[in-house]
Amino acid sequence: MEGQLCAKVDISVKKPPAASPLSFIALLKVHRELLVSRIRNTQCLIDNLIKNDYFSTEDAEIVVQFPTQADKVRKILDLVQSKGEEVSEYFIYVLQKVSDAYYELQPWLDEIGYKPSENICSKPVVNTDPVSRYCQKLRYELGRDSKFVTSYAQREEMLLDEIYSNSIMELVSFTNESLGQVGQLEALFDDTFGLINEDGETVYVYGDAGIGKSILLQKIQSLWARKELDIGAKFFFCFRCRMFSFFKEDEAICLKDLLFKYNCYPDQDPTEVFHHILQFPHTVLFTFDGFDEIYSNFDLSSVPEICSPNEPIHPLALLVSLLKGKLLKGSKKILTARTGTEIQRNIIKKKVLLRGFSSNNLKEYTAMFFKDERQQTLVLNHLEANPNLCSLCSVPLFCWIIFKCYEHFHSMFDSHELPDSSVTLTDVFLLMIEVHMNRSVKTSLLKNNIRSQAEMFKSRKDTLLALGRMAYKGMENSFFIFEQEEVSSMNISGEDLQLGFLRTVKGYSGCSSQATYEFLHVTLQSFFTALFLVIEEKVGAKELLEFFNECSFLETAQPTCLRIPWLKKQLAGEDPFQNKEHFNFTNMFLCGLLSGSKQKLFSHLVSPAVLKRKRKTLITYLGESMKSHLKGFTRSRLKSYNQVQVQPNFVWMLRCLYETQSEKVGKLAARRMHANYIKLSYCNAYSADCSAISFVVHHFQKRLALDLDNNNINDYGIKQLLPCFSKLAVIR
Template sequence: MCQPTEINMHQMYVNILTYHRELLVSRLRSVQCVLDNLLVCGFLCEEDVEIVQRTVTKTDQVRKILELVQCKGEEACEYFLFILYTVCDAYIDLQPWLKEINYSPSNDMSGMKVVNTDPISRYCKRLRHEMSRDTSFIMSYGQQEETRLEDLYTDTLMELLSDSNESLGFVENLDQFLGDHATFNPEGEVIYVMGDAGVGKSILLQKLQNLWSKKELQTDAIFFFKFRCRMFSIFKDTEKISLRDLLFKYNCYPDHDPDNEVFDYILRFPEKVIFTFDGYDEIQEDLDQLNVPEVVSPEDSGHPLQLLISLLCGKLLKGSQKVLTARTGIEIQSRVIRKKVVLRGFSPTHLKTYIDLHFKEQEHRELVSVQLDASPHLCGLCSTPLFCWIVFKSFRHLHTMHDSFHLPDTCITLTDIFLLLSEVFLSRSASPAPSLLKKTTRCASDTFKAGLGPLAAFAKLALQGMERGSFICSQEEITACGLTEEDLPLGFLRPVNEYDARGSSANFEFLHMTLQSFLAAFALVVDEQAAANSILKFFTECSRQRDPSCHSFDFCISSSSKPSENKLFATNEHLQFINLFLCGCSDH
């Protein structure tokens, strides 16, 4: 018998399978796709398939398949190899062997059809489909309004930093994002994305996810799991979950995978996996208080938050890529960071692009550009994508409703920005203008007077959430604050579908954390019964935490001092925003 590298492909394929029998038995892990295609093409019958499926172990199933196809003859044996060659993702272990024996399909075989029914390949396809569905649109204000991501997404300045926070230049395109460019720690697995509130961290992750779903992202990863870190705060301290359920329950489960092949593949090839974890600073838990063992085995169950930490630290699925976002000032240990990216907002060129995408009418583009040029302070605020989005959407909405609307030409503050957004939301419940030629005259005070009831209820809901350290609210909490189904489409809240996997009722969150902070401050200002200490407590808690610390990550990689005893204030940037808005609302 010839050696593998000397096998002439004009020899009988039956002999090839005989010579390499034990290699095929040890490396062929998925039999479903092989059986399906052999059956469809008539090389096996239903009875043959049943014989294989009744065999207990996977290796014995492979042996039985080899026996059957060798009995069927030369063409059946070549088609067996052709399946392995065509469905390369499912049979990745056998690709080096196929190259070693110089296998290439014959002309007759190249014309035969192979349908990929492998559980791994089907799951990848489903994952891309659902990722595309979830990321193709940007939720606008009002739950009924959506904008296509590709119609509005604009790059921002993305600066690369060294371990010592020195500039390494800027990301030129998203193809560089996951690559080795500007990597300062090859042993790290986390791409750490930092930036101020509203600078575009979440939308950047959405863009990466969407590119992957369309196979347009520069990566070999065939699995992509996305998480929002705030979801890890909704679990009880006693809850436990397996890594398998964490991945599949909050993304999607594989179909027709009785042998758990998808999860086994992920464990064997973690480098084929990308994770995104958005908003690490929003975790409202004291990890030192969890008192749970470190999770190092993928088979063990643990608290979901500990699974998160074990993933980030490389204790689980070491070799997978992780993109973690957090607000500026949250420091984590450099030993787990592969590279750092800090988002700097819109450059003048980016801002011009964003204006062109937002306004289709040249008249509006010119009007907005002139007003931004005339107000450096407003232009500076618009370098932050969230605030720019609020200003532009407000301009478009109010311009359609009133005879005239111009961007503020005085020194505008963040409080003014969110008052403007609130006016837009509340005006949605007002009667529309009878015709395009007879618009109403804008009167902000009348809009706020008419909508004070819902606004106060949303503000109460926001404050209650802040007081208990939560960014998520349930339908029951919404109703208890006096809000009705008619109030929800105004735009202050949006549904959060990813939490439904826990079997709970529908959950909601405010459009952005800064909006919740603004409304919480508004609730304190308009509440005439509020005691002075109810306002001052936010100032007190912020001043108590001046010293920066390594946020939560020390739990798994080094010793750390305990944070504040009250887990409400585990992170406090949202409290700082409340204080900022308290000052702003008081001035108004």
């Protein structure tokens, strides 16, 4: 494949008009200047000619005396031709066999149609070229390092080929206008497609945390190592940008040390290998992963821009010089960072936005993750039934977390069916938090990190409280954007920011140069708000139940969520289009975090007495509010039935009850509904809500009728209702 690197080089072979093929001596004479200009290494030729007794030591000494590489090649050609046809053919045979060293001549060999004779094929050829041997070592080491993916929770290793799935890569302009999607990875390096700055040197790939930037680079690395990435790269150097934060301010290294000491060191003649890299920078590919992870007090303005590859300087200055093209101009570079990271336009060649999984990508990933087709169908149906989970699955990290939840429950229950008490959204988010925190844990050399969920949460309690407090303050005012000052005032450290729960966004305060942040997903802010309400011991009953009241509408409207009279706020002038969903999610997560199954986990974070008090407050409220919540709904007396037409937010109430997984709450809700015909039509219920419906219906003492017309319920939803069919007289 590397032989294709010179496809752009115009090598024309002018065959003489003679009908018979040229002899090998004649071939070397006709193409003498081409060979002189394309042969970069003479030592490998000399070594093999000596090994097969075609050259004597005196011949080798004569060649070495010439000062320039071109003169050495000319002398070798003179000696080879003087020794006859067999030696001349063997010379060409070496060029063919050691393709890594003589890759620029491979098209010429193809064009002359060279096929070695039987006699020459029996002669050994040994690659002694330090450059090509270094390339082989690079491929071996990078191939080995990219073969496995350490899972996000750092508890298992998976084969890259068994876990990697394509995602949406969109080329964009400097103003983020779409320029088309990237189909093949080679297109990232194709200057005819998506180029926005012809003077730039770097392909800038960005996206949210967990969107797949690092694994994309690992895939590129793996393809290059297997010679399956046809982009003209002979050398590949990969760096994690965070390493540049660990150098001291007074440290200085040269480019040669950066490449070899922090990647792969040549076994032979590093000087010659480095000289080759300097001569042919277009054959070098760099990847720099996580530019946003560089945290250093080093002042780049304190040192001049460097253009000399031999002068020692601070590693950060080296990095910047590489990205700008001051060093190794013409080399290929990919730089990744999270959305919102500011990168100088003058270094950007292309800008690529990672958007995560499309619906087709998700199906492909599901098929890779779950080998059993029944499990694949089950999971895809469940995601289709639950738009909240499905939207999270567009982010590869979240998708992996959710799939691990499914896998966990499949293994627990030894079944292809999800159990009735299956994965709640609270379970998914708790695992998500654990995964992100696990990624930050330092591990010993060659040792995996094994830590229980309770231990992990306990060790990062201060971080959880700080993030939760900021989420809560924002939720109180429906703020989703946080200035740097707010982040700092909450004692959220740089290390906390690296966990990936927050992402930077473009500032909303005019020309402010300070960073602005938001939670990775609005539901994540709701989760941290609920988490704060649980683990902050000073939170009282009023604050605990605050967001249930936020879901109320104007007095003239029917109440559509659980209301607390003594928390009622003045709603005059309220924005009628305000989205209340973030409050609903907060309430739902609060119910899940205070459920009985989570008490053991949170007993490590908050005193049992406080936890018991909060749980009692919530359960008492849920039970008592059900009756008043249903009072305002339209009721009808039918033959044998007392019908109630509920409102759409009744579904949110059911979701909250389901998250508690409390038998007591389920029985209280069923007893206080005072109806035996529940009309849930036009309530925007999804199939996943059938689990919550079944949870409450299961606790009814008498049989009832259930109307689910005009909702988004498929066969999966009907399956979730099966456990409560014995309680139903009618279902629509």
